[in-house]
Each structure stands twice: as C-alpha cells, then as structure tokens.
Amino acid sequence: MMFMGRKNIYDKDWRYSALYQIVDWCIRGSYRKVEVAGEENIPSQGAQIACPNHCNTLMDALVMLRGYKRLTVFGARADIFHKPLFAKLLTFIRILPMVRQRDGIRNVLQNNKTQEVIVDTLENDVRFCLFPEGTHRTRHSLQVLGKGAMRIALAANEKFGDRKPVYLLPVGLEYGDYFRYRSTSLLTYGKPINVTQFLRENSFESEPQAIEALRKALSSEMTKVITYIPSDDNYEGKWALVRMCAIDGRCRGYGDRFTRLSESMARNRAIAQSIEEKLSEEPEKMTQIIGRGASFECNRRKAGVSIYSFRKNNLVLSSIFKTLAVLIGLPYFIFSAIASLPMWAVETKIRKGAKDPAFGNTVSFAIKLAVGLILFLIYTPLAFCLAPWWLALALMLLWIPSYSFLHDYLEGCRRWISDIKLLFNRQLRDEFQSIVRDFKQL
Structure with a gap:
C-alpha cells in the first residue's frame, strides 16, 4: 500500500514537514491562549494510542497535532474519504479511514486492512490518535466510547506486546468557547492505561470481555481530564x-x-x-x-x-477602561478590516451557510491557512513593488496579525457592550x- 509516494504512512516527507510548520503557526494563531498539561503522563517508551474526547470538529485533531511535537498518525471516519481527491489529501496529512459499525458489517471488514497499517505504525514508535467517541458533540461530557481503540490495542499487543508495552493514553480537550474564533484551548494528558499489563493481570474468557473492560477503564480516565457533566436533561x-x-x-x-x-x-x-x-x-x-x-x-x-461581565468589581470603571481600549485600537481595526477583507468576507459567507455551527472555528482556521497564504503571496510582491522597502516591510508586519486582531477587537467590543448592558440591568x-x-x- 502506497501513501502519496511514501511506502509507509509514517515515512518522512519534506512536503509534509513544510506544510506542518505553516499549519502549526495557524493553529496557534487560532487561539488567544493555548496550554498543554499532564505531559509527564506521556509514556517514554512503548506504543501510544492517544484517545481524546471529541467536542470541536477538526480543531480537536489540530490541537492534538500541536500538543505533541513528534509524529502522529490519525484515524477519521471513512465516509469523508469517498471523494478521491480529498482522500489523497487526507492520506498525505497522515489520516487513515476508520469504518464505524453504523456503516454496516460489510464495510467494517475494511478496517482489517487499516488495522494492519495502524499496528505497523505503532510498532515503529509512531503515535496513533483516534477519537473513540466517533462523532463530535459540543458538550462538556463524554459519549459512549466505540470499540475501535480497544481492538487496535489488543491487535498491537498480540503482535509485539512481548517486546514493548501498548498504552491507551486518555486525553482531555477543553475550549473557552466552542463557537467563537480566538478563544482558548487546553489539552490535558491523563494517566495512561498499560494494556499489556492490564491483560496480564486480568484473565478474560473472550476478546469482547477484554474490550469492554478496557473501554470502561478508558472512559473512567477520560472523564478525569475534562470538566465532566453527565449529559442528561439537566x-x-x-x-x-x-x-x-x-x-x-x-x-x-x-x-x-x-x-x-x-x-x-x-x-x-x-x-x-x-x-x-x-x-x-x-x-x-x-x-x-x-x-x-x-x-x-x-x-x-x-x-x-457575556457571562464574564459578572466578575467585574466595578462595571463603571470596566466600561470606561474598555471604551478607551476600543478607541485606541480603532485605527488598527480599520486597517485590519480592510487588509483582511477577503478573509473575513469568505469566512462570514461560509459560516452563515454551515448547517452545524460547531464547524465555525474550523472554517476560520481554514480561511487563515488557505486564503491567508494566497493573500501573502499577492500582497508581498505588490507592497515591495509599489512602496519603499521599509514601508512595504512595515505594512506586511502589520498585515500578518490583522485577521487575529480583527476577531479579538470584535470580541472586546462585544464584552464592552455587555458590561454596559449589565450595568443597567x-x-x-x-x-x-x-x-x-x-x-x-x-
């Protein structure tokens, strides 16, 4: 099986490495604050199957990608691989198709071939990441976990568990806001489950029993690394x-x-x-x-x-301070709105047409990556051809953070207006x- 010119999906690729640097910069720019906690829980040796909760569409995978500097191969639902061109792109960025039970037993059998690739990936000390919930949900909770991660862990342990341990690594993803761009992201690594040791210490009559026991253990550990609220009517x-x-x-x-x-x-x-x-x-x-x-x-x-308005000691002083901040930032906001017009115009149009608002941040990220790169290639030669080098350089330095500043400024205005509203409520x-x-x- 070939992967876009690579013999193995985890093989080094200069094209991927170059793209990774740009993507990593865009991921960081998508959040006002980024934090990774619990890195001491990452096993120093052995095969790792990272299992994060799934609450924010593609941004979950991107935050996972940035939260671990070594190579990671991902698994994603197989239905997004139906279009050949898109399938090639996903394979290039090291994503493998995972068929879910809801796709039918006949299709699930295709996972056997994918599982062989994943086990080989793990055997070569490359981490594999799978979202065991299967689908995203914008809640501080946890859905019933699928069996895919457990099956992979058992298959890997059977092949090379006598040489090195296999781990299920619970990961918690938290966001300041699921729908607003430039919020915050927190990635927390939990206590790893040593599958090799787990199977050695517990005797199971069948594979389904072992899978169920591992699923319960993983679910329990995952609830410890998120703000867990039972998903009920309340x-x-x-x-x-x-x-x-x-x-x-x-x-x-x-x-x-x-x-x-x-x-x-x-x-x-x-x-x-x-x-x-x-x-x-x-x-x-x-x-x-x-x-x-x-x-x-x-x-x-x-x-x-805004809920954040309720923590103000003095809403009057807060409103005055934010009024000054709005006035000071207004000139650069006007520049940012004009300079990044193609970006936020496309973003607004796509966001309005999206059926699932949870994809909003993914849209904003994609705009920053794709449209931002195109504009950079257009603006740079234009600026240096039409203006002195020092002015062109200054304009480009002002333009680079303009898209992020635009969102931050609008969020600041929203909270400023919120403080004023609460003052009179x-x-x-x-x-x-x-x-x-x-x-x-x-």
Missing part, C-alpha cells in the same frame, strides 16, 4: 451553574492572562462534582436551583450579556447573585 442548567460559580467571587476567569487554563478547569471540575453531590443529597432543592440556572442562561443570552445581576448564593448555602 445538562444546560448544570453547565450554566458551573460557569456562574466559577465567575463569582471576582476570581480570575477561564483564559485570563495570569490564570493557567488547567487551574480554571480544575475549579470547574470541582464545581461540577459538587453539583452532582448536592443533587444526590438534596434532589428537590438542587433540581430547582439547576432549573433557575438554565432560566438565567436564557435571560442572559436574550439580554446580550439590575434584575439580571440580582438573579445571578441569588442563584449562586442559594447553591453555596445548600
């Missing part, structure tokens, strides 16, 4: 309550400059666990508070108020304080 109210309690007390919020994202996630996890504990102890009272949290969330969104402020107070007193 999910929206619980998540609203988590955010409210995390913001209350004027503590720094998720993504603040001087707060580590891992610290913010740990605080969110603690609040989520507290909600579940109180729900089991006082089900009636907690159900009522959760319902009020969901109602508050609806009222907040209708009022156009006493009812919403009182509702927030009442819910948080009742939860803490319970």
